[in-house]
Amino acid sequence: MQIIDSPQHTQHDPPYEILDGERVPYFEVPRRAAIIAGALADAGFPAPIPPRAFGLAPLLAVHKEEYVEYLERAHGRWVAAGLSPDGVMPCTLPLGGMAGRSSAPTAEAGRYCFDLSAPIGAGTYAAARCAADAALTGADLLLGGERAAYALCRPPGHHAMPALAGGYCYLNNAAIAAHHLAAAAQTSDMAPASVAVLDIDYHHGNGTQTIFYERSDVFFASIHADPNREYPYFLGFADERGAGPGEGYNLNIPLEAGVSDVRYLAALEQALEAITAYSPRYLVISAGLDTFAADPLGDFALSAAAYPAIGSRIAQLGMPTLFVQEGGYAVDDLGRNLVGLLQGFESL
Numbered sequence: 001m002q003i004i005d006s007p008q009h010t011q012h013d014p015p016y017e018i019l020d021g022e023r024v025p026y027f028e029v030p031r032r033a034a035i036i037a038g039a040l041a042d043a044g045f046p047a048p049i050p051p052r053a054f055g056l057a058p059l060l061a062v063h064k065e066e067y068v069e070y071l072e073r074a075h076g077r078w079v080a081a082g083l084s085p086d087g088v089m090p091c092t093l094p095l096g097g098m099a100g101r102s103s104a105p106t107a108e109a110g111r112y113c114f115d116l117s118a119p120i121g122a123g124t125y126a127a128a129r130c131a132a133d134a135a136l137t138g139a140d141l142l143l144g145g146e147r148a149a150y151a152l153c154r155p156p157g158h159h160a161m162p163a164l165a166g167g168y169c170y171l172n173n174a175a176i177a178a179h180h181l182a183a184a185a186q187t188s189d190m191a192p193a194s195v196a197v198l199d200i201d202y203h204h205g206n207g208t209q210t211i212f213y214e215r216s217d218v219f220f221a222s223i224h225a226d227p228n229r230e231y232p233y234f235l236g237f238a239d240e241r242g243a244g245p246g247e248g249y250n251l252n253i254p255l256e257a258g259v260s261d262v263r264y265l266a267a268l269e270q271a272l273e274a275i276t277a278y279s280p281r282y283l284v285i286s287a288g289l290d291t292f293a294a295d296p297l298g299d300f301a302l303s304a305a306a307y308p309a310i311g312s313r314i315a316q317l318g319m320p321t322l323f324v325q326e327g328g329y330a331v332d333d334l335g336r337n338l339v340g341l342l343q344g345f346e347s348l
């Protein structure tokens with residue numbers, strides 16, 4: 001399995017976030033990726049290849065152009081206005097009928113994000129572009145005939161909406177790769193064009209769901225903490241099934257606290273049955289590891305043994321599969337759990 005990784009992500013290192021009303025050290029730290037890269041090397045995976053630069057077009061297929069332009073200029077404009085170089089963060093959001101017309105840097109920060117956990121620092125845009133390129137490079141490997149690839153994306157992507165950052169996410173790496181795969185398949189002679197995204201992060205992939213909600217060429221399935229108790233709260237309910245042409249192509253499986261390995265694997269079975277029925281040509285896994293029992297942001301109870309089992313079961317689908325790194329904040333356990341997931345996949 002080819003690994004795609006780049007040191008570019010270290011440029012993105014916000015000092016803090018606002019979580020549940022408190023200022024806390026940023027959970028999504030560069031060391032996460034370093035631990036994973038080290039564990040992959042120790043486990044004998046091939047040396048990583050760098051991402052190829054794909055340009056803006058694949059990003060603009062899922063994100064609004066004005067939003068991507070904002071991400072690029074936001075920090076420079078913010079600092080030029082005399083605001084803290086630590087990172088762009090809003091204090092006002094244009095909600096509930098408040099007009100979004102102000103061009104002030106602080107107003108822009110509110111217009112293009114939905115929470116207080118996605119500050120934009122000097123290197124954030126470059127790191128996010130590199131993460132998207134890593135996912136696209138992995139997608140191209142599948143298009144070239146590879147069975148599987150793993151993109152060590154940082155910052156992660158699945159919370160990023162078409163024109164909103166949030167939840168440590170700026171560009172939706174998995175959605176960008178999934179659209180790229182679907183578009184490539186559509187132009188080939190080997191139709192049908194279809195891609196499934198399976199999101200196994202502890203949190204609902206609200207961005208990916210929104211991006212594909214009215215599309216039938218990308219099926220989205222997510223297993224996650226019930227939004228009645230957990231972030232991102234406002235999406236991820238079981239009755240969100242897609243809309244218009246996308247009706248029936250969105251599957252949410254919200255779960256209770258304390259989920260065990262057995263319980264999780266049963267939910268996975270339900271998601272994989274739906275994906276099998278859809279019969280996609282390509283599978284993209286939003287690979288979050290915050291389902292682990294020791295994760296500081298989650299309340300599931302998965303053991304390390306769950307990850308090889310999940311990987312093995314995904315491999316049984318027999319589909320070309322791209323793993324895209326999402327969350328996971330039990331930093332010291334991330335390497336072992338990610339290696340377990342990929343080795344479980346490769347064991348089949």
Ligand SMILES: [Zn+2]
Pocket residue numbers: 201202203288290327328
């Ligand atoms: Zn997560």
